[in-house]
Amino acid sequence: MSDRTAALHLRSLEEPDAFWGEAAEAITWRSRPEQVLDRTAAPFSRWFPGGVLNTCENALDRHVAAGHGDRLALIHDSPVTGTVRRFSYAELRDEVARTAGMLAALGAGRGDRVVIYMPMVPEAAIAMLACARIGAIHSVVFGGFAAHELAVRIDDARPVLVLSASCGIEGARVIAYKPLLDRALELAEHRPHHVVVLARPQAEAVMVAGRDLDWVVQVAAAAPVDPVPVAATDPLYILYTSGTTGRPKGVVRDNGGHAVALHWSMANVYDAHPGDVFWAASDVGWVVGHSYIVYAPLLAGCTTVMYEGKPVGTPDPGAFWRVIAEHGVRTMFTAPTAIRAIRKEDPEGEHLGRHDLGRFESLFLAGERLDPDTYLWATRMLGDRPVIDHWWQTETGWPIAANCLGIERLPVKPGSPTRAVPGYDVRIMRGDGSAAGPGEEGAIAIRLPLPPGTLPTLWGDDDRFRASYLSAFPGHYTTGDGGMIDADGYLFVMGRIDDVINVAGHRLSTGAIEEAVAAHPDVAECAVFAIPDELRGHVPLGLVVLKAGAVRDPDELRAELVAMVRDQVGAVACFRDSRIVQRLPKTRSGKILRATMRALAEGREVAVPSTIEDPAVLDEIAAVLAPRVVP
Ligand code: COA
Ligand code: AMP
Numbered sequence: 001m002s003d004r005t006a007a008l009h010l011r012s013l014e015e016p017d018a019f020w021g022e023a024a025e026a027i028t029w030r031s032r033p034e035q036v037l038d039r040t041a042a043p044f045s046r047w048f049p050g051g052v053l054n055t056c057e058n059a060l061d062r063h064v065a066a067g068h069g070d071r072l073a074l075i076h077d078s079p080v081t082g083t084v085r086r087f088s089y090a091e092l093r094d095e096v097a098r099t100a101g102m103l104a105a106l107g108a109g110r111g112d113r114v115v116i117y118m119p120m121v122p123e124a125a126i127a128m129l130a131c132a133r134i135g136a137i138h139s140v141v142f143g144g145f146a147a148h149e150l151a152v153r154i155d156d157a158r159p160v161l162v163l164s165a166s167c168g169i170e171g172a173r174v175i176a177y178k179p180l181l182d183r184a185l186e187l188a189e190h191r192p193h194h195v196v197v198l199a200r201p202q203a204e205a206v207m208v209a210g211r212d213l214d215w216v217v218q219v220a221a222a223a224p225v226d227p228v229p230v231a232a233t234d235p236l237y238i239l240y241t242s243g244t245t246g247r248p249k250g251v252v253r254d255n256g257g258h259a260v261a262l263h264w265s266m267a268n269v270y271d272a273h274p275g276d277v278f279w280a281a282s283d284v285g286w287v288v289g290h291s292y293i294v295y296a297p298l299l300a301g302c303t304t305v306m307y308e309g310k311p312v313g314t315p316d317p318g319a320f321w322r323v324i325a326e327h328g329v330r331t332m333f334t335a336p337t338a339i340r341a342i343r344k345e346d347p348e349g350e351h352l353g354r355h356d357l358g359r360f361e362s363l364f365l366a367g368e369r370l371d372p373d374t375y376l377w378a379t380r381m382l383g384d385r386p387v388i389d390h391w392w393q394t395e396t397g398w399p400i401a402a403n404c405l406g407i408e409r410l411p412v413k414p415g416s417p418t419r420a421v422p423g424y425d426v427r428i429m430r431g432d433g434s435a436a437g438p439g440e441e442g443a444i445a446i447r448l449p450l451p452p453g454t455l456p457t458l459w460g461d462d463d464r465f466r467a468s469y470l471s472a473f474p475g476h477y478t479t480g481d482g483g484m485i486d487a488d489g490y491l492f493v494m495g496r497i498d499d500v501i502n503v504a505g506h507r508l509s510t511g512a513i514e515e516a517v518a519a520h521p522d523v524a525e526c527a528v529f530a531i532p533d534e535l536r537g538h539v540p541l542g543l544v545v546l547k548a549g550a551v552r553d554p555d556e557l558r559a560e561l562v563a564m565v566r567d568q569v570g571a572v573a574c575f576r577d578s579r580i581v582q583r584l585p586k587t588r589s590g591k592i593l594r595a596t597m598r599a600l601a602e603g604r605e606v607a608v609p610s611t612i613e614d615p616a617v618l619d620e621i622a623a624v625l626a627p628r629v630v631p
Helices: 003-014 016-026 055-068 089-105 122-134 147-157 178-187 215-221 256-268 287-299 319-327 336-345 372-382 462-470 510-518 554-568 594-601 616-628
Strands: 072-078 083-088 113-117 137-140 161-165 167-170 173-176 194-198 212-214 235-241 249-254 277-280 303-307 331-334 362-365 387-389 426-429 442-447 476-485 491-496 500-503 506-509 523-533 537-546 577-580
Touching: 003 016, 016 256, 055 089, 055 122, 055 256, 055 287, 072 089, 072 122, 072 319, 083 089, 089 122, 089 215, 113 122, 113 147, 113 178, 122 137, 122 161, 122 235, 122 287, 137 147, 147 178, 147 235, 147 249, 147 554, 161 178, 173 178, 178 194, 194 215, 212 215, 235 287, 249 256, 256 287, 277 287, 277 319, 287 303, 303 319, 319 331, 336 372, 362 372, 372 387, 426 476, 462 476, 491 500, 500 523, 500 537, 506 510, 510 523, 510 537, 510 554, 523 594, 537 554, 537 616, 554 577, 594 616
Parallel strands: 072 303, 113 137, 113 161, 137 235, 161 194, 194 212, 277 303, 277 331, 331 362, 362 387, 537 577
Antiparallel strands: 072 083, 167 173, 235 249, 426 442, 442 476, 476 491, 500 506, 523 537
């Protein structure tokens, strides 16, 4: 590693107060923090206690105040509706201020929760910033989740308001959101005061009198409000993410640490600066959307692109290159799956050749492992431009490992997201808690304290935070991923070592899918685990044991289970395959050996656990998996 990256990384770990104290200078504080890092309640830590700020003011108002009101803040490009909308910083500030006025008029205030269940429309970003403006805590739920998943999140967050839209548009299909929301509100115990619905012309929403209100009417009647001061340690948002059980985890993000870390990451990780056009082709429902569609580009004074479309089919595999050319995108961020989808339809980059990518400088990929094949193809297509794999998760909110282009461009090793980013002390642990050596695979952990911007806890559940992340290796945060660090300090992330799966860059819990499958009246027990998929990286597969006496046609049963998972979890789970088995492999204490089955499906060498009840079951499972085993 070169001196510059190494020196910065070392300093961030040895002198976190000085390092992050300097980074905090880039943020506008109403009151400066009294301290940088407070570890008195370790293993919990708090960044910038005593600091008072407003995240929305930092994202919008201060740029307007500095004379940049005319600069483009947000470009909404929607091939599915054939529209492009542009907002300058002044226009976006005004929209957000009025929307914040609406939220306040409907009773939302500092510390109240607001659930946002919306497609990729500018109003979704406006709603998030409006919450931040009044100190309300938003919780965005991804539109691809079904009613049950939404209900679970509503019951945990207990929002005063739910904001939604009449529909989302998925390629050529209109997906009505309101019936899903209505059903979720029937399922949930908690009752919000109001539901505010953005009516889109593509679908009409049936409104419940007294509860449901029209977005446009409410905003028009509202008076704009100024940003309210909040504590640096106050929550900005809760983002539910899949854990190893069916119950999602409410990742909390604070205001101060988040603003400082995200602002720092724009310049140092992404090499993105005020006025640059930055595009994260994700969804506001995921952490990438929170951090790099909404907050970070605006905190840094960039222009952010919000894209309502797909990499292919809207209308063709040149869609991404068209957006880059049309809006002068300098830095793009997407998931490897999207690149695989483009490559499949346009292997020689004919569509790419039709667009002027003159201002395009770098492509960042995350959300799942970047396989060397996809990396090499993207590199071949994009010539000299860096293609950067970087690794992070909802919990951290910004990259843990990356080739930090803003510091320097390090040589790439395909298959590696390069090195730990300053602020993160990444370690590889053996099962017994000792440190693994170079090149040795183990669990990836991060030595505490985590840097600013990462989760301080789980919403309303300090105990679960401790148990889920801090107990496996005392003094360390457990990432849930496995991997190794080579002799040059390059990290290789091999994938999840728990029951979380990544499907097309979407994070899902096999536990949630299992709950849906297990609810089928003919299913005695089941196991859901990830199997490799050429396009999506992984997809879930369900193995089911039928109840005694049940005789089912496998295809019919599969269709029923697929429908149940779509209904309970959502289409985004991509649950499309199930097999009937006589029994599942278990330990003598009854634990289902999912990791062993995953290894079988991947064609990896299977270490048969010594605690297995009956090793012969593995042969039966291998036979059932055979058609899907990768070569
Ligand atoms: N609202 C409602 N439904 C949604 C949805 C949303 N926001 N997002 C996805 N879905 C649905 C899809 O319509 C699809 O439904 P179907 O089974 O009825 O066809 C299902 O969920 C699966 O979605 P997906 O896996 O995304 O499949 P796709 O065929 O629509 O698109 C890719 C495939 C590869 C183009 C797409 O997955 C992609 O662009 N992936 C990149 C992911 C990404 O950006 N992740 C964020 C992390 S950076
Ligand atoms: P999410 O919380 O949705 O961002 O998903 C986080 C998980 O996605 C991580 O724990 C990894 O398993 C996976 N992931 C994200 N980025 C990468 C990457 N660059 N390489 C390998 N895995 C990744």
